[in-house]
Amino acid sequence: MILNKVTDLIGNTPILCLDVPGKHARLLLKVEKNNPGGSIKDRMARNMIVAALKSGRLSPGGVVVESSSGNTGIGLAIAAVEFGLRFIAVVDHHAAPDKIAVMQALGAEIRYVEGHYREDEVAVVERQRMAAALASEIPGAVFMNQSDNAANAGGYSEFVREVVSEIGGIDAYVGCVGTGGSMTGIARGLKVHNPQTKTIAVEPEGSIVFGQPGHPYYQSGTGTPAGDTVGLVLDYSCIDMGVQVSDSHAFETARYIARRTGLLVGGSTGGVIYKALEFIHSGVIRGNVVAAVADGGEKYLHTVFSENWLEERSLLDPRVWERLDGWLGQADAEEAPREVPRLHAVHAA
Numbered sequence: 102m103i104l105n106k107v108t109d110l111i112g113n114t115p116i117l118c119l120d121v122p123g124k125h126a127r128l129l130l131k132v133e134k135n136n137p138g139g140s141i142k143d144r145m146a147r148n149m150i151v152a153a154l155k156s157g158r159l160s161p162g163g164v165v166v167e168s169s170s171g172n173t174g175i176g177l178a179i180a181a182v183e184f185g186l187r188f189i190a191v192v193d194h195h196a197a198p199d200k201i202a203v204m205q206a207l208g209a210e211i212r213y214v215e216g217h218y219r220e221d222e223v224a225v226v227e228r229q230r231m232a233a234a235l236a237s238e239i240p241g242a243v244f245m246n247q248s249d250n251a252a253n254a255g256g257y258s259e260f261v262r263e264v265v266s267e268i269g270g271i272d273a274y275v276g277c278v279g280t281g282g283s284m285t286g287i288a289r290g291l292k293v294h295n296p297q298t299k300t301i302a303v304e305p306e307g308s309i310v311f312g313q314p315g316h317p318y319y320q321s322g323t324g325t326p327a328g329d330t331v332g333l334v335l336d337y338s339c340i341d342m343g344v345q346v347s348d349s350h351a352f353e354t355a356r357y358i359a360r361r362t363g364l365l366v367g368g369s370t371g372g373v374i375y376k377a378l379e380f381i382h383s384g385v386i387r388g389n390v391v392a393a394v395a396d397g398g399e400k401y402l403h404t405v406f407s408e409n410w411l412e413e414r415s416l417l418d419p420r421v422w423e424r425l426d427g428w429l430g431q432a433d434a435e436e437a438p439r440e441v442p443r444l445h446a447v448h449a450a
């Protein structure tokens with residue numbers, strides 16, 4: 102296929118299947134890291150810009166301002182190049198440095214929030230305040246405000262179309278929740294096709310989306326930290342279960358998946374895979390269980406994939422590997438022939 106726009110590379114991502122022996126279930130990983138900006142957020146970033154241009158809120162040659170932990174910013178930076186817009190990303194120290202470098206490489210202007218924050222504290226409230234203030238000061242600028250922007254959730258209709266056409270009947274969807282845009286757009290869409298599809302949203306321990314007490318966490322891009330308010334884009338009514346995952350479970354799972362399958366997934370996806378396998382193992386979900394690989398481990402080589410970084414923060418937990426081996430029928434993983442492929446591609450039904 103010959104394409105002439107980078108945004109044409111968004112979507113039609115492959116699906117990898119991880120069989121779960123003895124549980125009548127398979128975990129179908131929609132590899133969203135294959136989008137051009139390396140994450141699921143490319144879909145909503147393009148959609149928010151197209152919607153703003155269509156409505157006249159944003160004019161050609163205008164300025165887009167957004168608060169982002171990185172992936173939305175990368176998606177917006179790509180779309181901004183293509184639509185001839187100036188893009189200013191307001192970030193904090195919690196964003197992975199490589200994500201910021203990518204935004205800069207794509208021509209985005211980076212503004213850091215001021216103030217002193219712990220390294221595991223997300224300064225999202227200040228980020229949003231600063232982005233809104235910047236947009237009001239710059240003529241022709243629009244604050245995208247992904248947390249309250251309906252075009253965020255609206256950006257996932259193609260994701261739903263793709264999984265339904267590739268997989269057919271979907272029994273469960275397990276996804277991360279940050280702004281809730283992806284969860285809302287995907288869960289709503291899947292329930293239109295099959296109201297019985299079980300939808301499970303995973304937030305980091307310390308995030309306040311499902312009413313638990315807030316405290317700092319290291320998972321990047323996902324969750325809503327204490328002090329922030331849950332975005333208007335999140336529709337709780339399409340979510341059947343909201344659950345939490347610890348940083349160590351999320352990160353150890355990402356490392357495990359890399360070593361056992363060769364697929365590098367980011368920390369938030371590690372958490373989703375852990376919870377999906379836990380619920381499959383306990384019989385809560387079965388059949389075709391879909392999860393999105395929100396982004397790739399390439400963005401976290403110095404954190405999630407650094408043993409020193411994990412050790413310094415007491416995030417290593419070898420019991421997670423034993424549990425995952427047990428759930429995936431790899432109790433004898435040491436003796437298991439390593440060349441046996443346990444991931445395989447899903448072809449159109």
Ligand SMILES: Cc1ncc(COP(=O)(O)O)c(C=O)c1O
Pocket residue numbers: 140142170172173277278279280281282283284321322323324367369370395396
């Ligand atoms: C890696 C990663 N995981 C999860 C999320 C959460 O997605 P959403 O904002 O759609 O809830 C994001 C959002 O930026 C992300 O970058």
